Amino acid sequence: MHTPPVWRIARENARLIGYRCRRCGFVEFPEPRKTCKRCRAPAEFEEISMGTRGKIVSFVVQHRLPEGFETPLPLAVIDLENGARVYGQIVECKPEELTVGLEVEADFRVFYDDAGLRVYSYKFHPVRG
Amino acid sequence: MAQHSLRNKVAIIGAGMIKFGELFDKSFETMIEEAYLNALKSVDKGLDPKEIEAAWLGTLYPPQGNSGVLLSFATGLFGIPVTRVENACATGSDAFRNACFAVALGLYDVALVVGVEKMRDDGGGLIQRTAVKQLWGGRGVTMPAFFGLHATAYMHKYKISREEIALVSVKNHRNGALYPYAHYRFECSVEDVLKAPYISYPLGLYDCCPVTDGAAAVLICRAELASQYTDKPVFVLGSGLATETFFRGGDLTSFPATRYAAQQAYEMAGVSPDDIDVAEIHDCFSITELISYEDLGFAPPGQGIALLKEGIVQLEGSKPINPSGGLLAKGHPIGATGVAQIVELFEQLRGQAGPVQVKNNPQLALQHNIGIGRTATGSVSCVHILGRG
Numbered sequence: 001m002h003t004p005p006v007w008r009i010a011r012e013n014a015r016l017i018g019y020r021c022r023r024c025g026f027v028e029f030p031e032p033r034k035t036c037k038r039c040r041a042p043a044e045f046e047e048i049s050m051g052t053r054g055k056i057v058s059f060v061v062q063h064r065l066p067e068g069f070e071t072p073l074p075l076a077v078i079d080l081e082n083g084a085r086v087y088g089q090i091v092e093c094k095p096e097e098l099t100v101g102l103e104v105e106a107d108f109r110v111f112y113d114d115a116g117l118r119v120y121s122y123k124f125h126p127v128r129g
Numbered sequence: 130m131a132q133h134s135l136r137n138k139v140a141i142i143g144a145g146m147i148k149f150g151e152l153f154d155k156s157f158e159t160m161i162e163e164a165y166l167n168a169l170k171s172v173d174k175g176l177d178p179k180e181i182e183a184a185w186l187g188t189l190y191p192p193q194g195n196s197g198v199l200l201s202f203a204t205g206l207f208g209i210p211v212t213r214v215e216n217a218c219a220t221g222s223d224a225f226r227n228a229c230f231a232v233a234l235g236l237y238d239v240a241l242v243v244g245v246e247k248m249r250d251d252g253g254g255l256i257q258r259t260a261v262k263q264l265w266g267g268r269g270v271t272m273p274a275f276f277g278l279h280a281t282a283y284m285h286k287y288k289i290s291r292e293e294i295a296l297v298s299v300k301n302h303r304n305g306a307l308y309p310y311a312h313y314r315f316e317c318s319v320e321d322v323l324k325a326p327y328i329s330y331p332l333g334l335y336d337c338c339p340v341t342d343g344a345a346a347v348l349i350c351r352a353e354l355a356s357q358y359t360d361k362p363v364f365v366l367g368s369g370l371a372t373e374t375f376f377r378g379g380d381l382t383s384f385p386a387t388r389y390a391a392q393q394a395y396e397m398a399g400v401s402p403d404d405i406d407v408a409e410i411h412d413c414f415s416i417t418e419l420i421s422y423e424d425l426g427f428a429p430p431g432q433g434i435a436l437l438k439e440g441i442v443q444l445e446g447s448k449p450i451n452p453s454g455g456l457l458a459k460g461h462p463i464g465a466t467g468v469a470q471i472v473e474l475f476e477q478l479r480g481q482a483g484p485v486q487v488k489n490n491p492q493l494a495l496q497h498n499i500g501i502g503r504t505a506t507g508s509v510s511c512v513h514i515l516g517r518g
Contacts, residue, residue, distance in 0.1 A: 006264065013264055026377070030265050037377050058285075058381045060277035061330035062269060066259055072330075075269055077278055077381065085376050087267045087506070095330065100285040112262060121264045 002114050013121055016052065016106060018084045019045035027084035051081035052106040053127065061095040068112065074098055078124060080106075092125040103127040134397050138233035140355035140362035141515070143172035144475040146345035146468075149312040149460040157192050157247045160344035161203035164465075165243060168346035168472075173359040176348060178204075182237035184211045187224030187244040188464035200243055215464075218411065218500020219370065219511035220244065221345070222467025226368050226511060228349060238351050244468030245344040254340040260504040267504045273329035273337055273414065275505035280331050280416035282381035287431035289419075291331055295322035296437040297415040298335045301451050304444055305458020307484040310469075312341045312460030322415075336415040341460025345469035355518070361479045366400070366493070367514035369393025374507040382431075384417075384499050386510035387424035391497070394512040395426070398493075402426030405448065405514070406491035407477050409470035411498045412455040421497060422450075425512070445488060452477065452485040463500075467511065470496045478517045492517050 001007060011017060012030035019028045026038035028045060036043035059076040062069070074090035076098070090098065091107070104124040111121045145167025147160055155163070169176060186200040193199075197211030214224040221244030228240045248254065259271045283289060299319055305311040317335055325334035348358075355362035371389035375381055395401060402425060410425065412418035422433035427448065436442045442450040453459050453473045456466060474494040476482040496513040 005262075009264065037374070058278045058282035060274045060281060060332075061327070062271065062274055063327040063329065064256055064273070065269060065271065066256065066261065068261060069259075069269055072327075073269055075274055075278075077375065085378075086265060087270060089269060100282065111264065111268065114262065119262075119264065 002117055002119065006114055006119055016050045016122065018048050018050040018082070020048045020083065021045055025083060027082065029084050029086065048082055050084045054078040054080040054104055054124070056098065056100055056102045056104060057085070058100060059090070059098050076124070078104060088122065088124040090125065091123045097126065135229055135233050135368050136366050136397055136399070137364050138352050139229045139349050139365040140352045141347055141365070141471070141475050142350050142355055142358040142362055143168045143176060143348035144346070144472040145171050146310055146472045147343060148310045149341050149343035149462060151249045152342035153249065155342070157245060158199065158203040160247065160342065161200060161243050161245050164245070164344035164346040165204045165241065168348050172348060173361065174357065176239070176358055178206065180239045181206060181209065181241050182239055183209055183231060184241040184243065185224040185228040186211060186213045187221040187242070187468060188213065188246060189215050189220050190246065190248070192247060206241070217502040217509050218413065218463055219467060219498040219509050220464045221469070222496060222498050222511040222513060223370060225347065225468060225471060225513070226370060229365050229368060232349055232351055235351065238354055240349050241346065242349065242468060243344065243346045244465040246462035246464045247342050248340045248462055249342050263504055267506055270505040271329060272501065272505065273332050275501050276414040276417055277329040277332045279381050279420060283416060283420060284331060286380065286382050289434060291323060292319055293434050294336070294415050294419060295319045297412060297418045298322045298457055300437060300443060301412060301455040301457040304452050304485055305454020308454045308459060309483065311454045311458050312339055313458045332414055332416065338413050338456040338461040341462045343460060343462035343465040343469065345465045345472045347468060347471055347475065362518045363475050363478050364516050364518055365513065366516045367394035367396070367398030369397070369512045370510070372507060372509045376506060383420060384424050384508055384510065386508045387421055387497065387499050387512070390510040390512040391425050394514050398514040400493060400514060404493050405495045406489055406493050407448070407452065407474065407487050408450050408495040408497065409453060409455070409473055410450055410495070412451060412457050413461055415457065417499060418451070418455065421499065425495065425497060444485060447489060449487040449489070452482065452487055467496065467498050471513065471515070474515050478515060
């Protein structure tokens with residue numbers, strides 16, 4: 001079995017499920033919560049699909065990382081279509097093609113080994129065609 | 130609303146630090162001891178260690194144990210309350226803030242604050258602490274990446290170039306070359322900054338502060354007692370602290386935590402950004418200083434660069450910023466950083482800053498940290514306003 005931090009969010013991670021505050025619309029991900037970061041108060045949340053497309057809010061290209069990463073590695077903050085903001089690694093994209101506002105799409109990929117088991121999650125590539 | 134304020138209740142009566150750098154020959158406790166002794170020595174009319182009734186220790190990565198007792202081992206101050214504080218890059222300034230609370234309340238007449246970090250013994254630096262096994266908490270995000278994300282967004286929105294941002298590094302290295310306690314004492318040009326290897330595009334090597342060992346200490350007392358120790362005390366006028374995350378919104382061209390913390394501090398002190406004569410602000414990366422000009426109210430959004438181009442924030446300017454060389458040149462031993470900024474401003478306000486003494490006869494000084502926590506998904510800021518007696 002995967003370690004607890006991976007196991008706890010397995011469902012949300014695999015299906016890109018988020019939780020939207022019924023009062024202000026803030027989308028919490030990946031853990032379901034009972035307090036809202038934007039309302040700064042206890043709140044009710046509804047389960048939503050976060051969608052698979054989004055836009056780059058900002059990005060960097062990582063040149064110095066520990067072992068286990070391929071560099072240069074583009075990393076972005078992405079606003080997904082249904083309101084969630086997430087961190088994402090960008091693949092299938094030359095660093096010089098990255099721009100603020102670039103449309104990207106989520107793609108299920110191998111992330112890392114966790115106690116001998118593969119962990120999958122989403123990376124993002126530019127929307128093609 | 131709150132009934133009480135820190136304003137004019139606490140005086141800084143002594144301040145000292147050690148030269149920052151690669152201090153392989155000094156242990157964690159030796160660094161604390163030296164900074165403490167320098168602070169004791171700086172008290173004009175003398176202070177007996179037996180008068181110190183409580184102490185606060187700011188440190189993020191202590192080499193052994195996690196408690197305040199490390200300060201006791203380094204100073205001999207056993208048998209009194211010693212509290213360890215950790216709050217990302219605001220660790221040292223938050224230790225100072227909490228010591229001020231206790232003294233302002235009248236629990237203690239005299240207290241000691243020490244900030245310290247030993248970062249060079251572990252060769253990997255903070256990049257080795259990158260979030261590796263995170264699914265959505267920022268896998269692959271480093272400290273330079275968090276601030277680099279703000280640089281990219283800021284450059285895009287305000288059409289600012291890497292050449293322009295490099296002016297921060299050039300200014301701070303020029304000051305650092307003069308500052309006796311700085312880790313890096315060399316000047317650099319815009320070309321040097323642009324030609325340096327990338328760490329996290331758009332940030333290159335000279336856009337980043339070094340990994341540094343260091344310690345700093347201040348002695349504070351109830352304001353009414355200050356004249357027993359010195360004729361030139363420095364008073365705490367305002368203090369603020371706040372947290373934020375960009376997951377709540379915003380376009381990453383500002384650090385809202387700084388805006389909240391600064392507003393708290395300005396309100397408490399009853400002053401405005403225009404009143405500040407000299408500031409030590411958090412330039413962990415070049416972009417951090419530029420954005421912080423705006424978050425602290427020194428310039429409108431997108432216009433911070435004018436302060437550099439017009440010479441306002443240079444050592445000889447009307448509002449010198451980071452006369453010590455800032456984190457970029459002085460170094461950023463995390464727990465020590467906020468305390469060292471206060472040490473520097475204590476000396477500036479007393480006219481004792483030597484080769485980096487500002488020339489505008491400063492009355493009011495501002496100290497600022499902006500740090501990150503929760504694997505670079507949230508930030509914390511601390512701001513203090515200090516004034517000459």
